[in-house]
Amino acid sequence: MKLHGLLASLTLVVVAAVGLPACTSGEPADDGDPVAGKRLFTSEGCAGCHAFTAASSTSDVGPDLDAVGADPNRVMAQLRKPGGLMPSYATKLSEKQRTDLAAFVGASAESGKPVVAPFSPDDKRLADCGDGDTECFEQSFGNLVFNDGPKPALDLLQRMLATNTTVASDCHRITHRMGSAALKRFDDDVAQAFIAGSPVCWSGYYHGIVERAFLGQPDDKLAVVARQLCSDQRINSQRFLAYQCIHGLGHGLMIYTGYDLPGSLKTCDGLRSGFDRVSCSGGAFMENFTSSYGVTSKYLRKDDPIYPCNRVAQRHKLYCYLLVTSNILRLEGYDLQKTADACPRSEPAWVSTCYESFGRDVSGMAGNDATKALENCRLAKRHESDCLYGVARDVVSSDAGGARGGRFCARAPKPHREHCFEGVGSVLGSIETTSEALRERCREVSGRHARGCLRGAGLEPAQT
Template sequence: MKLTWRTGALTVCVLGVVAAAGLLSAHVFTTSSTPAGVRCPQDPGVALECYEQYYRSLVDRQGVAAAFADLKAEYPADAQMQRLCHAITHAIGQAALRKYSGVAEAFRHGGNACGSGYYHGVLQGVALTLGRTKLMSDLDAVCAGIPGKERKSLDYFNCVHGLGHAIMAVTDDDLFEALRACDGLTGSMEQNACVNGVFMENLIVDGAHGGHYSKYLRPSEPLYPCSAVGEKYKTECFEMQTSYALGVVQGDFAKVFALCAAVGVPYRVACYQSLGRDAATISLDQVPGTVARCALGTDREQQANCVIGAALDFVYYYHSDGQAKQLCAAVDAALQDVCRSTTAKVVGVF
């Protein structure tokens, strides 16, 4: 059974709004205060640019902490911001790279809100600064200064994962070219994390952010491009793709469990674990909804791997094992051991 804490990386996926083109949003902030006052148009075609300009300016004037405080204050009352939160934090990260001296310094000012979009934005800023040729010439150097490389820390993962987003930015979102570029990194963890970022970016660009559409998503084939990529990329693809598939089937978990079952060994495990992340995200990382959605699996393999994915997401979201332990206590008795062992294995990376 494959356990990867990166399953929690796509917290941008699924919250509230289900659309045929996809199911994309972000983990919410857990507390709120009085809205700070920014108002952008509700037209999806222009809203993102408005938010980006506002928060980039705020970073320039007051720093990253002020931008995140403002975003947190606005978030509860602004549905458009909730939908675009991950993309907004991309813009904050891009502005941070300009303000601070390099990737490592920008990372020290960051946070994991809205699916860790800030870190992805920092790396996209690197891509925009260096340009395609210079970025591709030495991919290993980009994250070399991030602490925790030896122990594969969350910050280091976020950096090499963010490289996948960055490579998509300089390849005009050409998924297959970006995947090949990730092969240029040294180390299997680095390559896999980069590939994970490529597949995540492919979902994010599907119209949910400023009318930006992917060439590599098909409503008639919800698990594409996983069905078309090379074998070495398939696990990372299936760890992401259920979020899109859920959008296509209007949030019907039973249907996506069935789609995953048809994938076959060994990739269906990643597919089921991806559904677990989605179950947690749609449930706002609350126990009852997560348990109920994972229970829609028709056999122990489906349910157990859904719980694994959910437990990973709980630890990632809360940066603690407390809520994951509550999840493990609430699932069926036959699933509790695997839930607890998953939680114990992943919590060390924080």
């Protein structure tokens, strides 16, 4: 913000503080819908007076709402009875609308602000970093990338995962910083940084490149930048890198916009192909549910584990529901039974998808232990089959091949086996490039169940 703007809002904050009603005990506003609140913020003219990063507004007639950091109750009080300079919204808006606005404006202070800074190298080294000093590890690994290149630095990190608990527990954050450092090393050449990297620690390195590539871009340019970022031939020629780049865009957009989920999804919607739109929105939802930066997104609700999937536009529901149990799991303290029991709270048409998401989490937690994954899918009861399908998809995607998924499905209980193989086929269908290769692969990994696999891959008519 410019200096005069800052001074003006400081003055107004003082005025506001004096004029503010003492009442903060009104009914709690935490059941508001921030998605609706964001729309109201623009349509009701709040953006015309207030700077607020989460709404991309920079006006300085009223106080800077980032600086004020009002909680929901304070926003409610202000809307009912403003200090005198701001128009009253006591009758202009319904109680529900005020509550939605309060949920948007009053969300925790850290949500709604960009959390990335450009990387600047210094002379900090790994040997300087003590236990728990994440910032030191982030910077030192960044320095290594900047000086020696990503490859040796990522290899070292991979080795240290087994020996250093700070590195292991904060590795996703550390790799974010490494991606940012790589972009600096390669003079902002995104493709070169991508090619030099690796997906260690849930692809944090790729996310770091992308989020850093947005820095300094005005919000109305994000869509253009997003479209260009991954279109380089060197990235596009490798399906795996193309996916990482576009999926990373979704994460990067969220981080860069301060967890603006509606805005990020809108940018994803502007991408070229269906594959791009879907990979990007998946990244945005994932970042919303499990933030790389420990930020609690305002597009989450403690009392509604299904939110925001039950509120987003129809075209975004699939990719929201496919990840929804990551959110439920966290809210339920990583208790799988409780997580499975929460899926029926989804909208009826999406209950099965929720259990498929559950399968993905079961697979992630079981790792290579197929017996454990089979056992945990039983927690889904009537939806065991959806869970197994989710496990199969997760295994095949993370292997980028069908062998292990095929072995897993062969062990699934008989009534669910066919559907499990459909899961295998659905992912193989996006890996193999010709239908001959796909048929061949399905026969190879699923033997007698090849039809299930082919049906999943879209090569056989669906069962009715």
